[in-house]
Amino acid sequence: MTAVDSTQTNATTEPPPESKRGGADRSETRVAWLFILPAGVLLILFIVVPFILAIVFSFTNQRLISPLATRFVGLENYVDQLTDGLFWKSLWNNARFSLFVVPVQTAIALMLAVLVNQKFRGRTAFRTVFFTPVTVVMAAAATIWILLFNPNGLINAGLEIITFGNFSPDWLNSTIWAMPAIIIVSMWQGVGFQMIILLAALQDVPTELYEAASIDGASTWAQFRNVTLPGIRNQLIFVLTVTTILAMRLFDQPTLMPRTPGGPLDSTRTAMVHMVDVGFSRQAIGRGSAIAVIFFAIVLTLTLFQRRFLREEGEV
Amino acid sequence: MTAKTKPDRSNVSSSVRSSPVWRWILYAVMIVLAVLFLFPLVYMVSSSFKPDDQVLANSDSFEAFLPIPFVGLENYVDAIERAQLPRVFMNSVIISGCIVSLGLIVNSLFGYALARLRFKGKKVILAIVIALIIIPFEALAVPLLFMGAEVGWLDTYQIQILPFIANPLFIFLFYTFFLGIPKSLEEAARIDGAGPVRVFTRVVAPLAKPAYATVAILGFLFSWGQFLWPSMVTRGIDVRPLPVGIGVFQNTPPVAWGDIMAYTVLMTLPLLIVFLIFQRQFVQGVASSGVKG
Numbered sequence: 001m002t003a004v005d006s007t008q009t010n011a012t013t014e015p016p017p018e019s020k021r022g023g024a025d026r027s028e029t030r031v032a033w034l035f036i037l038p039a040g041v042l043l044i045l046f047i048v049v050p051f052i053l054a055i056v057f058s059f060t061n062q063r064l065i066s067p068l069a070t071r072f073v074g075l076e077n078y079v080d081q082l083t084d085g086l087f088w089k090s091l092w093n094n095a096r097f098s099l100f101v102v103p104v105q106t107a108i109a110l111m112l113a114v115l116v117n118q119k120f121r122g123r124t125a126f127r128t129v130f131f132t133p134v135t136v137v138m139a140a141a142a143t144i145w146i147l148l149f150n151p152n153g154l155i156n157a158g159l160e161i162i163t164f165g166n167f168s169p170d171w172l173n174s175t176i177w178a179m180p181a182i183i184i185v186s187m188w189q190g191v192g193f194q195m196i197i198l199l200a201a202l203q204d205v206p207t208e209l210y211e212a213a214s215i216d217g218a219s220t221w222a223q224f225r226n227v228t229l230p231g232i233r234n235q236l237i238f239v240l241t242v243t244t245i246l247a248m249r250l251f252d253q254p255t256l257m258p259r260t261p262g263g264p265l266d267s268t269r270t271a272m273v274h275m276v277d278v279g280f281s282r283q284a285i286g287r288g289s290a291i292a293v294i295f296f297a298i299v300l301t302l303t304l305f306q307r308r309f310l311r312e313e314g315e316v
Numbered sequence: 317m318t319a320k321t322k323p324d325r326s327n328v329s330s331s332v333r334s335s336p337v338w339r340w341i342l343y344a345v346m347i348v349l350a351v352l353f354l355f356p357l358v359y360m361v362s363s364s365f366k367p368d369d370q371v372l373a374n375s376d377s378f379e380a381f382l383p384i385p386f387v388g389l390e391n392y393v394d395a396i397e398r399a400q401l402p403r404v405f406m407n408s409v410i411i412s413g414c415i416v417s418l419g420l421i422v423n424s425l426f427g428y429a430l431a432r433l434r435f436k437g438k439k440v441i442l443a444i445v446i447a448l449i450i451i452p453f454e455a456l457a458v459p460l461l462f463m464g465a466e467v468g469w470l471d472t473y474q475i476q477i478l479p480f481i482a483n484p485l486f487i488f489l490f491y492t493f494f495l496g497i498p499k500s501l502e503e504a505a506r507i508d509g510a511g512p513v514r515v516f517t518r519v520v521a522p523l524a525k526p527a528y529a530t531v532a533i534l535g536f537l538f539s540w541g542q543f544l545w546p547s548m549v550t551r552g553i554d555v556r557p558l559p560v561g562i563g564v565f566q567n568t569p570p571v572a573w574g575d576i577m578a579y580t581v582l583m584t585l586p587l588l589i590v591f592l593i594f595q596r597q598f599v600q601g602v603a604s605s606g607v608k609g
Binding site for chain 2: 025027028029031032033035036038039040042043045046047048049050051053054057062064112115118120126127128129130131132133134135136137138139140141143144145147148150152153154157188192196197199200245248249251252255256272275276279280285288289292293295296299300303
């Protein structure tokens with residue numbers, strides 16, 4: 001027994017002799033690649049290759065089924081999209097959805113997490129209740145809420161009581177109210193998931209910090225601001241980033257809920273609805289790919305920007 | 317990721333405010349919130365036991381939440397027949413089952429290699445995996461559809477399964493979880509003469525149950541609810557999963573809301589049951605795995 005690993009503290013584990021370790025290295029490399037291989041091949045085939053294809057197609061006039069030969073068209077697809085009002089309208093719909101949902105849903109999730117982190121009888125049951133809508137798949141959730149948002153449905157029945165009959169829009173057939181309806185469904189279905197992540201974060205904040213703060217006479221709000229928020233910063237950033245990406249990917253609700261996908265009058269058409277419409281329904285793969293590439297660039301920029309911005313802000 | 321077993325860490329501040337008044341306010345708030353979260357589901361279940369034309373007619377009274385008039389399982393029988401539910405349900409089970417089970421194996425192996433095994437190029441591969449997380453599937457859908465059409469895979473199971481088995485996010489979750497397992501346990505097994513494969517299957521994998529539960533539930537949530545992709549690559553009902561199968565009801569008027577609600581109940585139940593069974597491990601898994609940014 002020659003060299004003893006200095007990091008070893010557990011008495012029962014002893015480092016293997018040098019010679020054996022050297023011999024194990026090559027087989028370890030082999031095992032590592034063996035472990036990586038199955039998922040690695042799948043990742044290359046189903047993410048890397050289609051991603052490269054998307055970029056290649058975006059410079060061609062590729063169609064799904066076409067007698068015409070595929071040819072290189074340069075930036076034509078990109079110019080087409082960037083000068084198309086419908087494309088910008090789709091992006092704007094994504095933007096207004098995200099600008100509302102990301103902060104509001106995260107704030108609600110944080111509030112729920114703080115509530116179910118209090119000590120009281122039955123809190124586990126409430127955690128389950130708030131998470132339950134997450135297990136309702138979007139196609140089902142959308143269907144339930146189509147019924148709820150019917151002009152003669154339950155939501156309007158409730159609103160008529162509260163507003164004395166002054167407010168009962170035809171939610172999903174209104175260019176103004178269709179998007180809010182989609183926002184409500186999305187938040188109802190998604191907030192429980194963020195709550196669980198933030199709850200886990202709250203439970204990791206050391207109790208001693210709260211004890212010290214209350215000895216110092218800090219108010220509840222001061223404790224929340226100075227202990228809780230810094231303590232869960234990383235998870236909060238994670239939640240914000242993921243919610244932003246998911247908000248950009250909005251597709252199921254605007255496809256399923258209005259009478260026509262993205263309707264009425266394109267008021268809920270999102271980038272993804274637009275992409276599937278162009279690239280799939282109209283079978284213009286080249287153009288659809290251009291939309292996909294632009295979309296990816298936007299998501300990437302947003303993610304990087306958000307990370308950098310939030311990280312630096314928190315360094316203080 | 318710090319301690320595996322930790323004492324209850326609820327806010328201390330909550331015990332400071334444990335006066336009865338505060339308690340009642342808390343309960344009142346929680347109950348109002350619970351009603352907001354649950355009423356659509358109660359409505360779904362009660363509507364599934366009503367005659368089709370009563371579902372909307374009842375919406376302006378409290379009867380919306382009660383199965384009155386009660387028609388028993390009539391809607392369920394209708395839904396099962398009209399939507400060929402046994403077939404569609406089996407499709408969903410096959411597709412999600414394959415994605416989740418195979419995904420658990422390949423993603424955890426990949427994650428373990430990154431976390432523990434020594435080999436050249438590890439850092440590069442880790443960086444690539446993280447970069448892949450950002451690529452949204454939707455951006456790949458159109459070229460993938462093209463690839464699938466080229467090899468004649470439209471209307472098959474494999475085109476709905478294979479693209480989703482390997483998942484960079486899940487690889488990353490496993491990776492961070494494995495990093496958190498104390499090395500000493502593995503080294504002890506190694507000294508007993510166990511190779512890396514044995515160490516993984518006998519020591520590491522059993523310790524990683526919360527990570528497996530988390531990834532299983534997340535994977536199940538993602539795959540069971542998929543809508544975009546199956547509606548692009550399937551035409552007939554033969555290989556269609558549940559969320560796309562619901563279209564049957566919307567295409568043929570009059571809208572039979574009772575049947576539709578019965579269908580959504582049947583579509584939702586499996587996930588709900590899976591979650592209720594595994595929720596303990598799931599919450600623990602989220603807490604201890606890498607869902608931390």
